[in-house]
Amino acid sequence: MPTLSLKNVRKSFGGNEVLRGIDLDITTGQMICLIGASGSGKSTLLRCLNLLEPIDDGTITLDGTDISEPGFDPQPVRQRIGMVFQSYNLFPHMTAMDNAMLAPRRIHGHNRAALEPRIAELFTRFGLGDRMQHYPDQLSGGQQQRVAIVRALAMRPEIMLFDEITSALDPELVGEVLDVLRQLRAEGMTMVLATHEMGFARELADTVCFLDQGRILESGPPSQVFGAPQETRTRAFLSRVL
């Protein structure tokens, strides 16, 4: 049974229809890459999955529960689904450690001392062992983005959403962030990525979805979508970015 399942998901901003009927199943342990031009709806789709944007029509179910029902309490869902943003969105007035500890402390009521070893272990695992007491503005972009990933992981989510998390980084810093994703992939984390890193998607994704004007125009294993795209628009997009 799929963990997350989207049926005919639609979303408009004003008169602008951004998602026009998305169907997608995300099973445990899978990694799904959303590719497509800017404005094709990738980010909006991720924000809808995390219930940051209410959808207009269709359903999103998590383990069989309809979480897209209007009035559904989004908090427990968001605790199970972590999200990382393009612009990091770290809390600038807190150290990296405090950024990561805020949610577990408030939501699970853990105290600092009990939590610290586990979070410190996460930082160390992603090469940030000596950066835990730094403030965001003392860190490089790549380090900030890795802190943001640790912050999301600190809630022990079952699914992770990544919204173009390397797009704001200098090219030489992209690698260190992609390495973190590789590590998570190896650990079997369920992941959905909106990405422009085609090489990365080709290497690691189970399924690649090509979004075009709010629809999933084509999806399948990377070998198929990248190797033998069926749709003209997919071919046109890939020839522009590859």
Added chain:
Amino acid sequence: MPTRRQIFETRQRRRANLIAAGSTLAVVLAIVVFVPMAPGWDRVQRSFFNGEVFAKTFPGLLEAFLLDIAIFAWCAPLIAALGLAVAIARDLRTPALYPVKLAAILYTDIFRGLPVILVIYLIGFGIPGLGLPRPWNSPYIWGSLALVLVYSAYVAEVIRSGIESIHESQRAAALSLGLSPSDAMRFVILPQAIRRVVPANMNLFIALQKDVALLSFIGPVEIFRQAGVYKSLLANFTPYVGAALIFLAITIPATRYADHLMNRQRKARS
């Protein structure tokens, strides 16, 4: 060996300093020479800048100023607390709490729209007029309340502008972790917002320090009132000049400090 550019800039700078010094000197000279030539200067000097009166009244004025400081000291924390509460109330989104939000909006609209002196009169004379027993008929309490009500409205608006200046993505990040909206406000948005509006609020508190003098109209013998007493006693206005100097000794450093904070913040953000 200085470069051509450095030599040029040094010369330019020297020229600019020379001109500035020259024109300042000219203005000061004009004041020193021409003002005493005015027909009433002797009278003005005697009644406003009388050294003898100044020396005699200054200690008394300083003592009276302690009351200004005391009133400021108990009003300021109340204003900070009430201002914050009103700012949060204005941002409430729960339908059941709409009356609270509405009250907060009405409150800020009313108290920002009235002259301070009018509020002091209405509350300072109105409430003791109810014939309350001591100490509840004290002008200190009701005068202070008037200041607290007016200034909290301003502080609330400043804090609210700070809240609105925090980018929506901070809220989204907090919510995406599963935090409740109130936790997102308390731990993520408010701490950043309040830091951002510290300089603006400092300017309000400097204004408060000056407006404490308005309480003299309903009774308390603080520095302005004390200066008035000396004026009547000695038939001389010099005590007012003394009071002005005491105010400036507090407000100028405080204003400079607020400007310094504001500049530092502007630099940090650019």
